[in-house]
Structures are given as C-alpha cells and as structure tokens.
Amino acid sequence: MSATASAETATAEPHPLLRKLLSKPYPAVMGVLNVTPDSFSDGGQYFAPNRALAHAQRLIAEGADIIDVGAESTRPYGGARPVTAETEIARLTPVLRDAVALGVPVSIDSMKSEVAAFALDTGAAIVNDVWGLQRDAGMATLVAARNVPVIVMHNRDKADPAIDxxxxxxxxxxxxxEIxxxxxxxxxNIVLDPGIGFGKTSDQSKIALARLDELKSLGLPILVGASRKRFIASVGPAEPEERIGGSIAAHLLAAQRGADIIRAHDVAExxxxxxxxxAIEEKR
Structure with a gap:
C-alpha cells in the first residue's frame, strides 16, 4: 500500500455507525450468535430460533455493542460443511428480524453477497466477510451500494508455516x-480483521496478536476475534468452552495493541x- 493511500485511509471520515461504536473508552464488543448446527464454539446450542433470540438478549444484557449473526459454520480447523445461500437464508429468516428489533446493531457473518443482501434488507447494519471481499465478486458492489460498514477479514485456504x-x-x-x-x-466504512485462527498455525495466530499494532499503519479500525480459538489450547490443552481465560488474555493484549472491536462468545467476562x-490504566 502506498504512503499516499495510507494517508488517505488515516484521514477517512468514519461511517456514522462506526464512529458511534468506537467512541467508548475501551473496544466495542461484538457478541457471537451462531444459528448453525455445527459451530466449533457452542455445538449448535442456538440453532433453534427461540434459543437464538434468548441468547441475543443475554449478550446485549451482558454488554454487547453489536450482535454478529452467522448461519454457516466457518470454523477454521477443518470439517465445516459448506451450505448454500438458500440454506443460510432459511436459517436466518426466523431469527434475524427479531434480533434486529432488540435495538443493537446486527452484523451478518457471511461470505455470500446474496445472504448479506437478505440480511441488510432485514435490518442488519454491518457486513462481516470472512474472505475480505475476495471470495464473492458481488460482495464489494453490494457493500458500496448499501453504504454500510464492512469487516474485511484475512483468510487463507490452508495454513503455511513457512510464510511471514x-x-x-x-x-x-x-x-x-483495492477491490x-x-x-x-x-x-x-472499512474495518480490518487479522482472522485469528483462519489459515494460520497456532504460532502465526500468536504472531498476529503480538504484532497487531503493525496493522494500525493502514489507518483503519481493527477487529480481533480470538475467542475460544485453538491457539489457546496450544499453550495448555482445553476444550473450546474451557478457553475463557485465554480468550480474555488475548483480547486484553489486543486492546493494548490497538484493537477497536473485540468479537467474543463470553461477552460478560x-x-x-x-x-x-x-479503570486501572486511569490510575497511572
């Protein structure tokens, strides 16, 4: 990226929704709502619409600033079953409108422009693309036409331990x-996400977190989603639901290195x- 482009990015006027979300003294918190039967983190606990809505209400009560709704498992460790746009939309239909009505901005976690368009039509306010506008050629066009914030996540088809x-x-x-x-x-309108765990070894996920401040040179807000990720278990064996302590440690370090939004399953913690x-930093 050129110095000129970087300077233009640094002075870009934030989308009004992002300006509001990023006005707090600590990172905004995005609560995760998976309406899938095969999520790595919660095993489909919220696949039923009534349970999904109840969980969204709980996330908001715990302090979530955004609810991120996904209807296709994109778990980065293999085994996720791809689904069609029609399936995603069918899973979202009984949940999304009621989730939007709760009053907190909703983001749609999908790599498909057709699904994102449905969600935006239903009231979602943010697009969260785990392939960073590079998998579906229609996604960038849609986001531009709707003038909504977009989360651009780094991803790879598979991890390569040899790369920088x-x-x-x-x-x-x-x-x-560029796209x-x-x-x-x-x-x-753009937020960058290093994609912790996606197309990365556990060591590479740690590197991405340790050197997160290097991404700040692009002049854009950063979202970090290290919640319950496998790299935590590489330090000490733990199942996803047992990784809350590691998630907190990773997210606090990310906040100190410039993260603007934290995507988390365990919102209250x-x-x-x-x-x-x-509160502690204020006493220095």
Missing part, C-alpha cells in the same frame, strides 16, 4: 482495499475485563 504471516496479511489487505476502492466503498483494564 504479517507480510501475507498486509498483501491480502492491500488487495481487499473496495474500485467498487466505491468509502475507506471510512470480556466486558468486565476491558472495563477493569481501563
């Missing part, structure tokens, strides 16, 4: 920003940790 993961991310984001620019997406971090 930071250079790979920077090259990937340069391509995503966004050609489509007419304002830079102030993360919100408490962030508030305590800020």
């Amino acid at each position: 993961i930071m250079q790979d991310m920077l090259a990937f984001f340069a391509r995503s920003l 966004a620019g050609h489509a007419g997406i304002p830079r102030g 993360i919100v408490q940790a962030l508030r305590i971090m800020v």
Whole structure:
C-alpha cells in the first residue's frame, strides 16, 4: 500500500455507525450468535430460533455493542460443511428480524453477497466477510451500494508455516482495499480483521496478536476475534468452552495493541475485563 493511500485511509471520515461504536473508552464488543448446527464454539446450542433470540438478549444484557449473526459454520480447523445461500437464508429468516428489533446493531457473518443482501434488507447494519471481499465478486458492489460498514477479514485456504504471516496479511489487505476502492466503498466504512485462527498455525495466530499494532499503519479500525480459538489450547490443552481465560488474555493484549472491536462468545467476562483494564490504566 502506498504512503499516499495510507494517508488517505488515516484521514477517512468514519461511517456514522462506526464512529458511534468506537467512541467508548475501551473496544466495542461484538457478541457471537451462531444459528448453525455445527459451530466449533457452542455445538449448535442456538440453532433453534427461540434459543437464538434468548441468547441475543443475554449478550446485549451482558454488554454487547453489536450482535454478529452467522448461519454457516466457518470454523477454521477443518470439517465445516459448506451450505448454500438458500440454506443460510432459511436459517436466518426466523431469527434475524427479531434480533434486529432488540435495538443493537446486527452484523451478518457471511461470505455470500446474496445472504448479506437478505440480511441488510432485514435490518442488519454491518457486513462481516470472512474472505475480505475476495471470495464473492458481488460482495464489494453490494457493500458500496448499501453504504454500510464492512469487516474485511484475512483468510487463507490452508495454513503455511513457512510464510511471514504479517507480510501475507498486509498483501491480502492491500488487495481487499483495492477491490473496495474500485467498487466505491468509502475507506471510512472499512474495518480490518487479522482472522485469528483462519489459515494460520497456532504460532502465526500468536504472531498476529503480538504484532497487531503493525496493522494500525493502514489507518483503519481493527477487529480481533480470538475467542475460544485453538491457539489457546496450544499453550495448555482445553476444550473450546474451557478457553475463557485465554480468550480474555488475548483480547486484553489486543486492546493494548490497538484493537477497536473485540468479537467474543463470553461477552460478560470480556466486558468486565476491558472495563477493569481501563479503570486501572486511569490510575497511572
């Protein structure tokens, strides 16, 4: 990315919704709502519409600023079953409108422009694309036309332990920003996500977190979703539901290195940790 482009990014006027979300003294918190039968983190606990809505209500009560709704498992460790856009939409239909009515901005976690369009029509306010505008050619056009914030996540088809993961991310984001620019997406509408666990070894996920501040050179907000990810278990064996402590540690470090949004399953614990971090920092 050129110095000129970087400067333009740094001075881009944020989308009004992003400006509001990022105005807090600590990162905004995105609560995860999986309406899938095969999520790595919750095993389909919220696949039933009534349970999904109840969980969304709980996430909001615990302090979630955004609810991220996904209807296709994209778990990064293999075994996820791809589904059609029609299946995603069928899973979202009995849940999404009621989730939007709860009053907190809803993001749609999908790599398919058809699904994203349905969700935006139903009231979702943010698109969360785990392939960073590079998998579905229609996604950038849709986001530009709707003038909504978009989360651009780094991803790879498979991990390669031999690569420099930071250079790979920077090259990937340069391509995503080029696609966004050609489509007419304002830079102030874009959030970058390093994609912890996606197309990365456990060590590469740790590197991405440790060197997160390097992505800030792109001048865009950063979202980090390290919640319950496998790299935590590489330090000490633990099943996904047993990784809350590791999730908190990773997210606090991410906040200190410039993360603007934290995507989490365990919202109450993360919100408490962030508030305590800020309260302690204020006493320095």
